[in-house]
Amino acid sequence: MNIQIATLLGQDGLTNGAIYALLALSILLVFTVTRILLIPLGEFVTFGALTMAAMQMGKAPNIEWLLLGLVLIDCALDLYQYLKHRAEPKKLKVIALKLSYVVIMIGLLNQLPLSEIPMALQVVLTLCLIVPIGPIMYRLFFQPLAEAPALVLLIVSIALHVAMVGIGLLLFGPEGARTEPFSDSNFRLGSVMLKSQTLWVILVSIFLIVTLFIAFERTLYGKALRATAVNRMGARLQGISPVFAGKATFALAAFIGSASGILIAPITTLYYDSGFIISLKGFVGAIIGGLVSYPIAAIGAVAVGMIEAFSMFWASNYKEIIVFTLIIPFLIWRSMNSHSVEDEE
Amino acid sequence: MKPRYLIIIGLVLLAIAPQVLPTFQVTLLNYIGLYALVVLGLVLLTGVGGMTSFGQAAFVGLGAYSTAYLTTTEQLPSWLAWSAGSPWIGLLIGLLLTAAVALFLGALTLKLSGHYLPLGTIAWGISLYYLFGTMSSMGGHTGISGLPSLSLFGVVLDKGEKIYYLIWVILLAAVWITSNLLNSREGRAIRALKGGQLMAESMGVNTFRSKMVIFLISALFAGISGWLYAHTQRFVNPTPFGLSMGIDYLFMALIGGVGSVWGALLGAGILTMLKQWLQDWLPLIMGGNGQYETIVLGLLIVFMMQRSPGGIWPLLVRLAPASWRNQNHIKVDASAENLPRRDLPEKGQLVLEARNVTRRFGGLVANNQMNLQLHAGEVLALIGPNGAGKSTMFNQLSAVDTPSEGEVLFLDQSLKGKTSREVAHMGMSRTFQHVKLLTTMTVLENVALGTHMRGNKGIISASLHIEREEEQRLLKEAQFQLERVGLGEHLYTEAGSLSLGQQRILEIARALCADPCVLLLDEPAAGLRHKEKQALAELLQKLRQEGLAILLVEHDMDFVMNLADRIVVMEFGEKIAEGLPEEIQSNPAVLEAYLGGAE
Numbered sequence: 001m002n003i004q005i006a007t008l009l010g011q012d013g014l015t016n017g018a019i020y021a022l023l024a025l026s027i028l029l030v031f032t033v034t035r036i037l038l039i040p041l042g043e044f045v046t047f048g049a050l051t052m053a054a055m056q057m058g059k060a061p062n063i064e065w066l067l068l069g070l071v072l073i074d075c076a077l078d079l080y081q082y083l084k085h086r087a088e089p090k091k092l093k094v095i096a097l098k099l100s101y102v103v104i105m106i107g108l109l110n111q112l113p114l115s116e117i118p119m120a121l122q123v124v125l126t127l128c129l130i131v132p133i134g135p136i137m138y139r140l141f142f143q144p145l146a147e148a149p150a151l152v153l154l155i156v157s158i159a160l161h162v163a164m165v166g167i168g169l170l171l172f173g174p175e176g177a178r179t180e181p182f183s184d185s186n187f188r189l190g191s192v193m194l195k196s197q198t199l200w201v202i203l204v205s206i207f208l209i210v211t212l213f214i215a216f217e218r219t220l221y222g223k224a225l226r227a228t229a230v231n232r233m234g235a236r237l238q239g240i241s242p243v244f245a246g247k248a249t250f251a252l253a254a255f256i257g258s259a260s261g262i263l264i265a266p267i268t269t270l271y272y273d274s275g276f277i278i279s280l281k282g283f284v285g286a287i288i289g290g291l292v293s294y295p296i297a298a299i300g301a302v303a304v305g306m307i308e309a310f311s312m313f314w315a316s317n318y319k320e321i322i323v324f325t326l327i328i329p330f331l332i333w334r335s336m337n338s339h340s341v342e343d344e345e
Numbered sequence: 346m347k348p349r350y351l352i353i354i355g356l357v358l359l360a361i362a363p364q365v366l367p368t369f370q371v372t373l374l375n376y377i378g379l380y381a382l383v384v385l386g387l388v389l390l391t392g393v394g395g396m397t398s399f400g401q402a403a404f405v406g407l408g409a410y411s412t413a414y415l416t417t418t419e420q421l422p423s424w425l426a427w428s429a430g431s432p433w434i435g436l437l438i439g440l441l442l443t444a445a446v447a448l449f450l451g452a453l454t455l456k457l458s459g460h461y462l463p464l465g466t467i468a469w470g471i472s473l474y475y476l477f478g479t480m481s482s483m484g485g486h487t488g489i490s491g492l493p494s495l496s497l498f499g500v501v502l503d504k505g506e507k508i509y510y511l512i513w514v515i516l517l518a519a520v521w522i523t524s525n526l527l528n529s530r531e532g533r534a535i536r537a538l539k540g541g542q543l544m545a546e547s548m549g550v551n552t553f554r555s556k557m558v559i560f561l562i563s564a565l566f567a568g569i570s571g572w573l574y575a576h577t578q579r580f581v582n583p584t585p586f587g588l589s590m591g592i593d594y595l596f597m598a599l600i601g602g603v604g605s606v607w608g609a610l611l612g613a614g615i616l617t618m619l620k621q622w623l624q625d626w627l628p629l630i631m632g633g634n635g636q637y638e639t640i641v642l643g644l645l646i647v648f649m650m651q652r653s654p655g656g657i658w659p660l661l662v663r664l665a666p667a668s669w670r671n672q673n674h675i676k677v678d679a680s681a682e683n684l685p686r687r688d689l690p691e692k693g694q695l696v697l698e699a700r701n702v703t704r705r706f707g708g709l710v711a712n713n714q715m716n717l718q719l720h721a722g723e724v725l726a727l728i729g730p731n732g733a734g735k736s737t738m739f740n741q742l743s744a745v746d747t748p749s750e751g752e753v754l755f756l757d758q759s760l761k762g763k764t765s766r767e768v769a770h771m772g773m774s775r776t777f778q779h780v781k782l783l784t785t786m787t788v789l790e791n792v793a794l795g796t797h798m799r800g801n802k803g804i805i806s807a808s809l810h811i812e813r814e815e816e817q818r819l820l821k822e823a824q825f826q827l828e829r830v831g832l833g834e835h836l837y838t839e840a841g842s843l844s845l846g847q848q849r850i851l852e853i854a855r856a857l858c859a860d861p862c863v864l865l866l867d868e869p870a871a872g873l874r875h876k877e878k879q880a881l882a883e884l885l886q887k888l889r890q891e892g893l894a895i896l897l898v899e900h901d902m903d904f905v906m907n908l909a910d911r912i913v914v915m916e917f918g919e920k921i922a923e924g925l926p927e928e929i930q931s932n933p934a935v936l937e938a939y940l941g942g943a944e
Contacts, residue, residue, distance in 0.1 A: 037460060144651050150459055151397060155599065156650050158399070158592055163643025166636060280467065287464060317479040324468040331453040331465060 001313065009309045011198045015267060016281075017305025018205035019260045023282025024301040025209065026256040028294055031286070032229035033249045035150050036142060039157045041282065042275025043164040044130060044257025049265035050168070050272065051126045051258075053177030058115035062171040063129055064106050070136045071102045077139075105129060119182060123262055127255065134254025135247035142250075146242060161276065168272035176274075181266040201263045208256065209298065225249065281308070281323060288330050300330075359513055363506040371505045373617065375577055378512040381613035382570040384597045385519055385606060386563025391595070392603030393527065394559045395539035396459065399591040400450070400466030403473040404443050404564045406586025408571025410477060411439030413489040413581045418482075432495055436572045443568035447561050455556045462560075470588040477583040488582025495576045508577050515573065519566055520606050522808045526562075528675070529807035530800045530819060533790055535559055537783055544781035547743070548859060549769040549798035558804055596646055602658025611658050616642075675789065677824045677836075681817035684799050687772060689862050689892040690756070692722035696894045697773075697863055701751035702741050704734075711737040713918045714751070719863065724885060724895045726905045729915035730938055735898045736778060736867070738915065742896065743775050743865055744768040755863070770798060774861035776852035778868050778898075784841025788832060788851060791840045793823040795858030826854040831880055846873040850881065857888075864888065866897040870904045882908050906930065914938065 023041055030038040047063060054061035075095045082091040105128060114122070141160055145152060187194040216222035227235040228245040236242055257279075261270070268274075284304050289297025304323060311322045363371045383401050391397045412435025415421070415428055428434035450469055454461040478486045494503040495511065502508040526532050534555045537545035542552045575581050584590075593616065601612020623638035631637050653660060690696055697719040704712040711734045719725050729735050740746035741753055744760045744767075753760040755771060763771075774795075782791055796819040802812035827833055830850045835843065840851060849869055856864055870878050878901070885895060885908060899905050905912065906926045914922040914929060916938040922929055929935055 037464070141647050141651075148650070148654070149395075151391070151395065152650050152654060154397070154460070154463055155595070156647050159596070159643045159646035159650070161643070162589075162592060163640045163647070166638075166640035166643065170631065170637060170640070277471075280471070283464060284468070287461070291460065318475070320475045321472045321479075324472045327465065327468055328453065331457070331461060334461075335453055335456045 005313065008193075009313055010306070011195065012312075013306035013309030014302070015198045015201045015264070015305070016308060017302035018202050019264055019278070020281045020285050020301035020305050021298040022205050022208060022256050022260050023279055024285030024289065024297040025212065025294060026253040027279070027282050027286045028289065028291065028297055029225075029229075030249045030253050031291060033225055034138075034142065034146075034153075034246050036153045037157055037283075038250075038253055039154075039276075039279065040137075040161040040164050041253055041257050042277070042279030043161060043168060044134070044254050044275070045261035045264075045278050046168055046172075046270050046272060046275035047130050047133075048126055048258030048261025049179065049270040050172040050177055050261075051129060052122060052179045052262050052265055054172070055114040055122045055125065056179055058113070060106075060109040060114065061126075061129065064102075064109055066167060066171060067129055067133060068102050068106065070133060070140070071098055074136045074139060075099060101132075119180070126262060127258055130258040131251055131254045134250035134252075137254075138246045138250040139243075143243060143246060146246070165273050165276070168275075172272050174272065176269040176271040177265070178269045179262075179265040197266050201267070204259070204263055208259065212252075221248065277320070281305075284323065284327055287327050290330075290334060356517075363509045368505060371509055373621070375505055375509055375512055377610075377613050377617050378509075378516045379570050379574050379577070380594065380597060380617060381610045382512075382516050382519055382573075383567045383594050384601065384609040384613050385516070385523060386566035387594060387598040388603055388606060388609045389523055389527075389535075389559045390563040391598060392605070392608070393536055393539065394556060396455075396556065396560070397463050397595065398466040398560070398563065399463055399588060399595060400470040400473075401563065401567045401594045402586045402588070402591035403466075403470040404447070404567035405571035405574065405590075406473060406477060406581075406583070407443050407446065408436075408439040408568035409575035409581045409586065410483060410489075410571075411435055411442055412572050412575050413492055414483065416493050417489050417491055430493070432493060432572075432576055436569070439572050440565055440568050443564050444561060447564035448557070451557045451560045455553060455560065466591070467588060470591045474583050474587045477586065484582070486583060488580060490580045492575055492579040492581070494579065502576075505577070508573070512573055512577070515569060516610075519569075520610075523562075523606050525810045526804065526808045529810070529812065529816060530793075530797060530802065531555070531558070531804050531807045533786075533794050534797060536786065537794060541781055541783050543745075543765075544777065545794065545797075547745075547765045547769055547775055548795050548855070549766055550794075551766060596642060599646060599649065599656055602656030604655055605658050605662075608656050608658035611661075612656065615657065675787075675820060677789070677820045678817040679821065681814070681821045684796070684818050684822050684860070687860050687862065690721040690894075692720075692892050694721045695719075696721050696756055697742065697896070698754045699738070699742060699751070700754065702738070702748045702753060703750040704737050704741060704746065705749045711918050712741065712748070715741075715915075715918075715920055717913050717920070717923070719894045719896050721862065721894045722889055722892045723910045724889050724897065724908055726909035726912045727896065727898045727915065728900070728902075728905060728912060733915040733938075734918040735915055737918075739778075739865065739867055739898055743773065769859060772860075772862040773865065774856035774859040774863070775865040776849065776856055776867055776869060780845070780848045780852055782840045782848055782851065784839065786840055787837050788827065788840050788843065789820065789823055789836040791851060792827055792855045792858055793819055795826075795855035796822050798859055823854075823858055826857045827851075829857070830854045830884060831877075844872070846871075846877055849873065850877070853881075853884075861893070863894045863896070866895065866899075868899055869897060870899055870901045878904055 023045070027038055027041060030036055051061040051063050075098055078091055078095050082088065108125065137160070141156055142153065145156060181197045182200045183196050185196050187196065187199065216226055224235065224240045225245055225248060227238065228240055228242065232242065235245070281304050282301060285301025286297045288300030304326060307326065308319060308323050311319050315322065362374060366374070383405055387398070387401060412432055415425065415435040415438060416430045416432055421428065428438070450465055454465040477483050483489065494501050495508065496502060497511065500507065502511060527536065534545060534550040535558065537550060538552060538555055545552055597612035597616045598609060599612070600615050601610065602608025620638055620642070623641055627637040627641070649656070695718055699715050699717045702712055702715040703710065715738055717725070717727070727735050727738065737746070741748050744763050744765050747761060755768065755773060758771070760768060799822070800815050800819050802815050806812040824836060827836060830853055832847060832850060832854060835847070840848065843851065849872060853866065853869060870881060873881060882904065889895060909926055912924065912926055912929045913920055914932070914935050921934045921938060922932045924932070
């Protein structure tokens, strides 16, 4: 291996690592706030990437129908609750808002010349399509189980992943897709060639991580979510709605997931079922962080990306195996430091 | 006795099925049997033990690939040449490998909180899948073909109709072993894993070992299923051992009902048939041919978890007439021998002592320089207003927590670094302030858990039910203690349906089953009616006479004053008084603590 190859691999590793770090952070966020291990996070990644790809091919992405379906179910439930309690006249307004949002989105998708509009607009449209799916998913699938044992939540999470992979196949078909890079330029740093998309991924990831950090440190809603993560019951007694916390974290996770998908779509070809392996690498990062520490999880995730890139060079066939056995030393270390016997709910 | 007829009818149907059904249906039944064997392990792991694994398919693969490699490789490495391509050696080696991996994975994850096992098994499942796919000696993604058929007693099992019998006999044997295991001393320890680990440890159960045992058994069942699969199919490739199959196994367990061994059979059957049916029909509805059944199955599982997390089996049981249920009460044999008892320390001997015990939580000093002594044949009461630090003290004495400074001596040994399990073995037994019972088990079984340390028959004898003699002795002891505390009429009641007062009494019976020399009781009289309190006081007096040392934390002053030999009063983490009940009643510091001082 020479310097040239090493820098190339390093770039790859850093790019993937940045994405894994984003995913690891949202996994941790969802886990600490709701106790849910969000396995379907990877499906948001593929949905994001494949939606972008469909737009660039000039097709209205089929995911609009998924959104429409979910919103209709959501509104039907809202209406049912309204008719049952008649307490909140605001509900009707909310239903109208939700419905008009979907109608406008579908209208835009079918009227705009999707392949010709600026890429930034494509990105915004993609996010607008996918992010609302997160909170609706929480409402339909997890909210009724908010008090259930952690094991049940994990099972539902896995089941949802299985269903979403099938839905991905239905919506996007079995073909893989790759999107155009954000810009074509390349940079030269000394003798090293830097791909511009690499820079994009790294810069956007850092920007997102810093924004999240500030949001959680400085804003009231961020603090509310942190409070929920520390003590669910305590937060509830302070008037922080667990439903709100769940929906908000799912929206964030859907946002980070689909943004990650948009970022890497120009680099790797993604298929409807590629998301699982990607999110699992985020999970490896999260496990390294002990499912509690954000900075360690982020560093761990970047390490996963680097190791993956370099094992591609030395033992490409064993890449996945190497990455997933990475958790073993961390499990050993944690297991040696754990003596207590606890009852889990 | 009707359920027994049902089982017999079922067996007869199973026996004649291959003779009358077309080959395709028999193949389907073979698959159901193979799957059910794996799912049975998951029932044990998930339904009984409250843990879960997505890596069962990988264990199946390990079993299948071991035998495939051994029976088809022309030139085995010299250290394996002795096996001569025998499928039976293949089975043995497959099981050894499976056990080794399961022990390793278990050692890594079972001590950690609940999420690490499923995540660890996901990583393991994926890794093994890629490993099979890349190793050329294992045939890569194309797999290995040309496996020999099994032959048993000279009969070559080369057709689905023949191997059918082997599959189902093994499956039924596994069901028998599993239900035997669950109805035994080790089984009670396993059933305590879900929601009662703290309590089980304080009854002397090694919960880590129990977890390991069921993880190992479930892995071995999967390994056997893989071996059978390989020789049924006579071809292996990585696909059926990937993570998605691991998820399917778990789905089968959940659909059937993860709480019962029969749920495994039901779930494997339903999911296999449903998948067949969906694969036939969905492409017609949705167009194209993709694996759209995953959408239906995924949503079905979500719906089930929301509406009927117990699966379908409990729903069927509810439909069955009441007389069919609750038939298999455990019978207690009155002629069983009594268990040997430990020698109690002589009356008046110092058994438990706290020396300058201080416990800090950050800046809060919950116990400050606490001293107390407990002697054999004495009832010592620890009292004090709310927040005085009694519970913290109780935790220091019972080795649940370790003092920041000072030490606790039990029978002249320091408790520093000892777990509550070790202390239980030394002869300390306790009850809990918030009762810790296994609510769906009978009262008798709950109490029998207390006898855990007094038996020594292991997993294998429990699985084969050759430990019945010891089991009867344990059950007899449990029954004796229950009668002694006045719960003799409730042996077969579900523990969760007792009143709170009775549940507290049950905890005392359970603690007594451990044959302790020191009994620590945390608010035993709370929630008891007047008569029950009197009975409890009489019981404790009798135990005191026998030479037990009893420490109780209690709020009921009448109860304490009439019963205790000595009283220690705490306030703000410190001891403010110690003495005979009469002295305490007139002690000005105590009066001030309880009633507020006159200024």
